[in-house]
Amino acid sequence: MPENSRRRRPEARPEEILDAALTVFSEQGFAAARVEDIARAAGLSKGAIYLYFPSKEAMLNGLVERSAGHLAKTAEAIVASGAPRDAETGLRDLLRMLFTSMADPAISAAPRLVFAEAARFPVIADFYRRQVLEIARGAMRALLEAGVGANVFRPVDADAFMRAVAGPAFAHMALTTIFTLPPDTLTDPADMADALADILLHGLKPRAPAS
Helix, strand or coil: CHHHHHHHCHHHHHHHHHHHHHHHHHHHCCCCCCHHHHHHHHCCCHHHHHHHCCCHHHHHHHHHHHHHHHHHHHHHHHHHHHCCCCHHHHHHHHHHHHHHHHCCHHHHHHHHHHHHHCCCCHHHHHHHHHHHHHHHHHHHHHHHHHHHHCCCCCCCCHHHHHHHHHHHHHHHHHHHHHCCCCCCCCCCHHHHHHHHHHHHHHCCCCCCCCC
16 A cells, blocks of 8 residues: 555655655765665665665755755846846845745755765765856846946955855854854844845945934
């Protein structure tokens, strides 16, 4: 009966396998994890796993596409729809999306795994760069160009801009989930995003009193 049940829902298997892989990778680390452990966690045979994913690397790539890759494409869509009309609002919307999404352990787990394993597995780092970072880089460049074109932002280096915008989201994720150093006051991710947007847009120097 369980096997027949699986035959009736083959479209669910890839997601079940990725869920199991995420659990095993998180518990054991990518290098130590075995395909048979993932198969056991998914309630499938090792052979059934290989029907969908030829390797552990393919499973981690699938996790990246499902979480961080989706975030990068969402960022691209936010910029495409909002930045031409209002670049500042586009920046704020982008940061809120990043911080709120990265606060979800199911989304941040794959980037954390990549950061932990990328030095030992350059192929994984290359996949993440192509499927996540390059898409995000293009979105950030488009946001900057829209803001400069509307005279809302001043011209700055596009790669520095990307690091200034995206870097704090990764730092917040690491401080909160890896080092267990959550913020004392800005506990809502959207509030943290708004505070960061204010610092990015206005800097740290005191503002002149309103006339």
